[in-house]
Amino acid sequence: MFWRRKKDDRNGAAQTPNPEQDIVIARQALARGDLKHATFHVGGALAASPDNQGGLALLDQIIAQAGAKALDLAPLSNEVYYGTAAVRAYILAKQGDLSSAVQLLLSVIVTRPDIPYAHWLLRWRNQAGFAAALTPELAIGLAAPVLDPFRQSDYVPEDAATPLANLETVLALATELHPEASQVWFFRSIALRKRGLLEEASRIAEEGDRRAPSYETAVALAGVYRTMSRFDAAIKAFREAIHRQPNEAASVYVHNDIADILCEQGKIEEGVREYRAVLDHDPEDAWALPSYLYFMHGLQPGEGWDAKLSALAARPSDNQRAQELQGRLAVVQRGYLDVLPEANEAIINLARQFIAEPDKLAKGGKIAIGLSHLESPSARLAITMELVGKFPGVTLDLGVADVPTPDTRLPLKPVSYVLWAYDGMTPRPALAAPSPAIAGAMADIARTPFNVEAWRERARRLFTELGPQVFGPQALGELLGVMVHPPAASDGRPAWDWIRRVQIASALTIAQMGDTTWEGSIRRDALLSLVYGPMDWSGVAGLVALASLATHEPALAPSVEEIYLDLLGSKPSEGAWALHTPLVLLLNRLPYLSERGRAVAKQELGALFASD
Numbered sequence: 208m209f210w211r212r213k214k215d216d217r218n219g220a221a222q223t224p225n226p227e228q229d230i231v232i233a234r235q236a237l238a239r240g241d242l243k244h245a246t247f248h249v250g251g252a253l254a255a256s257p258d259n260q261g262g263l264a265l266l267d268q269i270i271a272q273a274g275a276k277a278l279d280l281a282p283l284s285n286e287v288y289y290g291t292a293a294v295r296a297y298i299l300a301k302q303g304d305l306s307s308a309v310q311l312l313l314s315v316i317v318t319r320p321d322i323p324y325a326h327w328l329l330r331w332r333n334q335a336g337f338a339a340a341l342t343p344e345l346a347i348g349l350a351a352p353v354l355d356p357f358r359q360s361d362y363v364p365e366d367a368a369t370p371l372a373n374l375e376t377v378l379a380l381a382t383e384l385h386p387e388a389s390q391v392w393f394f395r396s397i398a399l400r401k402r403g404l405l406e407e408a409s410r411i412a413e414e415g416d417r418r419a420p421s422y423e424t425a426v427a428l429a430g431v432y433r434t435m436s437r438f439d440a441a442i443k444a445f446r447e448a449i450h451r452q453p454n455e456a457a458s459v460y461v462h463n464d465i466a467d468i469l470c471e472q473g474k475i476e477e478g479v480r481e482y483r484a485v486l487d488h489d490p491e492d493a494w495a496l497p498s499y500l501y502f503m504h505g506l507q508p509g510e511g512w513d514a515k516l517s518a519l520a521a522r523p524s525d526n527q528r529a530q531e532l533q534g535r536l537a538v539v540q541r542g543y544l545d546v547l548p549e550a551n552e553a554i555i556n557l558a559r560q561f562i563a564e565p566d567k568l569a570k571g572g573k574i575a576i577g578l579s580h581l582e583s584p585s586a587r588l589a590i591t592m593e594l595v596g597k598f599p600g601v602t603l604d605l606g607v608a609d610v611p612t613p614d615t616r617l618p619l620k621p622v623s624y625v626l627w628a629y630d631g632m633t634p635r636p637a638l639a640a641p642s643p644a645i646a647g648a649m650a651d652i653a654r655t656p657f658n659v660e661a662w663r664e665r666a667r668r669l670f671t672e673l674g675p676q677v678f679g680p681q682a683l684g685e686l687l688g689v690m691v692h693p694p695a696a697s698d699g700r701p702a703w704d705w706i707r708r709v710q711i712a713s714a715l716t717i718a719q720m721g722d723t724t725w726e727g728s729i730r731r732d733a734l735l736s737l738v739y740g741p742m743d744w745s746g747v748a749g750l751v752a753l754a755s756l757a758t759h760e761p762a763l764a765p766s767v768e769e770i771y772l773d774l775l776g777s778k779p780s781e782g783a784w785a786l787h788t789p790l791v792l793l794l795n796r797l798p799y800l801s802e803r804g805r806a807v808a809k810q811e812l813g814a815l816f817a818s819d
Contacts, residue, residue: 226255246280250290305340320353320370343388346381350394371398389421396427422452459488473810497529545658550703552582558590571600580782584627584634585744592702607632611779615742622736640692641685644677650694653708666716686713690745714748747789754793764799
């Protein structure tokens with residue numbers, strides 16, 4: 208363990224110098240013969256940039272002047288500064304003690320993996336004894352602690368991935384010097400995969416599996432293939448890993464990975480057999496047991512598997528997987544009935560992070576948000592209401608890199624009513640704001656506990672209570688308009704919850720309009736405009752209303768099923784699609800599903816909830 212630098216008070220101010228100041232101070236100290244102080248400040252400058260050529264040249268000059276006593280300039284102690292420890296490693300390499308130099312430098316990298324000290328290894332690689340100094344064991348010992356903070360991350364953005372890039376420098380040298388070291392190839396592939404360099408990660412995993420075939424290299428191959436969505440190749444590599452260590456406990460648990468992939472593809476029966484293989488070895492496996500119970504409930508929904516999962520989740524022991532799956536099951540069983548799932552768009556998750564630091568928002572200023580793909584315009588409206596509305600000094604700058612295919616700014620097919628129009632990537636409401644009476648009526652419903660059955664009944668009563676003065680011919684346009692001009696929340700709910708509640712309340716009200724006819728009715732035209740219109744949360748509200756109609760008017764169930772299946776076939780090829788999760792959940796609950804509908808519902812549900 209090495210320590211951060213203490214503030215320097217030997218030069219008139221108790222503060223840490225910047226790299227340029229460090230170099231100046233080091234030159235001054237060298238000029239007066241204070242080599243130790245000069246070394247300390249060179250170490251500070253090099254900690255900011257180990258490739259600083261002026262700093263390295265100055266350090267070489269100091270080492271040369273110190274001669275045999277150079278190591279005394281960078282002593283190790285209980286609270287040594289990591290910059291000083293790195294300089295000591297540099298001195299050791301200069302003196303030819305590469306074994307000690309490499310070992311010490313890697314220890315420094317463990318403490319500060321974000322600093323590219325690994326570049327010094329490239330300077331030493333041609334010195335005699337370097338291959339013996341950089342052992343596979345040392346490289347593996349570095350990989351574990353550097354990768355550990357990223358173990359839950361499938362992808363690490365470039366601005367946070369410097370430690371992984373520095374680790375790759377070390378592991379690339381180690382695989383070059385020790386191609387027989389299978390674990391080094393394994394960790395190198397993982398480091399590349401987490402940076403999103405999938406083609407390079409695949410190449411390294413394949414080369415490692417050729418040069419040092421082992422359980423580890425097969426698992427590395429499987430991991431990168433899985434990330435690349437090459438699922439058949441991933442399963443084949445996982446099975447090869449099992450074959451290479453058939454009697455090892457670690458190999459048994461690879462069945463969990465195979466099971467996850469199969470269930471993610473909707474191959475639930477095959478997946479549960481793989482979980483069963485793990486449970487035959489370890490009946491209490493913390494991943495396989497809850498996964499098995501969860502997916503068995505999907506295969507045999509009336510056989511009590513959900514109760515067993517609930518009992519497992521209630522245990523006081525470590526049961527995170529069981530609790531997660533129980534939460535998913537609750538959403539599967541009750542989502543969009545009496546549970547409104549959380550909004551999970553990227554833009555909303557970012558807004559939640561901003562809200563968690565209100566002191567920063569209170570200072571005002573511009574917040575720039577970049578999105579890879581277009582998201583629901585209602586999500587954009589929500590963060591505007593939540594951030595700008597509550598923190599007037601804040602301005603939002605929202606950028607979008609790409610539009611999905613098909614273009615989610617446009618209706619999927621011709622519709623009677625369009626709620627949102629776009630100016631380039633910027634959405635704007637295409638309908639006028641509703642009257643205060645309509646806005647207030649929808650807000651009254653939205654403030655009550657979320658329950659589709661109760662809200663449907665409240666919506667039905669509105670026509671009787673408010674009469675034709677409010678719910679006359681103009682009401683449909685206003686009920687659609689309230690979805691894009693929602694009233695302000697009066698109960699403190701986040702805007703991303705409130706807007707969706709208002710939209711569902713309005714859609715359920717629209718579903719009550721007119722008589723019981725369907726074809727050619729205004730309610731059909733309006734609800735189809737919601738689900739086929741530009742992608743938005745209002746489309747989700749339309750899906751909820753259609754499902755409610757299918758339940759209460761069984762004659763409409765085949766038409767609603769046809770709409771759902773048609774929409775599932777129109778899923779954008781990339782980016783998040785706001786309609787997908789509610790489509791899958793509600794399709795699985797539609798009454799009187801056809802054989803095709805049941806098959807699609809089962810497959811889509813397995814794929815949706817097997818993935819994280």
